[in-house]
Amino acid sequence: MLLESKPVGPFALNTYLIACRESSKAAIIDSGGGADWLARLIEANQLEVVYLLQTHAHVDHVNGLAENKRRWPKAPIALHPGEQSLYQGAPIQGMMFGMHIDTLPPVDLEIAQGQIFEIGELVLRAIHTPGHTPGHIAFYEEKQKTLFSGDLLFAGSIGRTDLPGGDFDQIMESLAIVAKLPQDVRVYSGHGSPTSIGTELRQNPFLRGLR
Ligand SMILES: [Zn+2]
Numbered sequence: 001m002l003l004e005s006k007p008v009g010p011f012a013l014n015t016y017l018i019a020c021r022e023s024s025k026a027a028i029i030d031s032g033g034g035a036d037w038l039a040r041l042i043e044a045n046q047l048e049v050v051y052l053l054q055t056h057a058h059v060d061h062v063n064g065l066a067e068n069k070r071r072w073p074k075a076p077i078a079l080h081p082g083e084q085s086l087y088q089g090a091p092i093q094g095m096m097f098g099m100h101i102d103t104l105p106p107v108d109l110e111i112a113q114g115q116i117f118e119i120g121e122l123v124l125r126a127i128h129t130p131g132h133t134p135g136h137i138a139f140y141e142e143k144q145k146t147l148f149s150g151d152l153l154f155a156g157s158i159g160r161t162d163l164p165g166g167d168f169d170q171i172m173e174s175l176a177i178v179a180k181l182p183q184d185v186r187v188y189s190g191h192g193s194p195t196s197i198g199t200e201l202r203q204n205p206f207l208r209g210l211r
């Protein structure tokens with residue numbers, strides 16, 4: 001698996017590019033602003049983008065989505081339907097943070113709990129993990145032992161639940177699901193450094209007692 005990431009925009013959102021080395025198929029997880037670095041990598045590795053996957057629809061995670069869809073129009077935008085109102089509100093939400101967001105293109109694919117996304121040999125499973133937002137999704141690649149946790153779980157912390165649509169009890173239930181993954185699963189979050197399930201079980205105060 002090829003995995004590249006870069007923090008982008010005022011909220012240092014981690015956009016991820018993952019690709020299957022055998023098939024050269026690729027996916028972008030959370031399209032933050034500024035797609036030039038993605039385009040360079042995709043061209044240099046001759047990748048074909050087959051999905052634009054979204055963990056959720058907060059403004060920092062969709063900031064570059066319109067631009068990415070223009071560049072890779074064949075790749076469907078995939079988002080859980082529980083994010084629809086946040087998605088539609090993103091341009092206004094962006095204005096409140098002084099960010100300009102292009103009108104967002106329509107969602108092509110509504111993610112369902114457990115849905116599988118094949119990117120060549122890579123198999124990403126969608127785990128519905130509400131709490132930070134109602135339709136939040138974490139993407140899990142079992143063979144690669146990799147979890148893209150969005151704003152569910154960070155190194156040493158968890159996602160906020162005090163924003164519209166947030167729910168603390170729900171995020172704790174969602175964390176209990178990912179806490180049961182193998183401890184050596186690497187966790188790539190929406191913000192901050194990568195970590196692992198085992199490290200978070202030991203060090204993250206919110207995960208204590210969840211296993
Ligand atoms: Zn968020």
Ligand SMILES: [Zn+2]
Pocket residue numbers: 011013058060061151190191
């Ligand atoms: Zn975020």
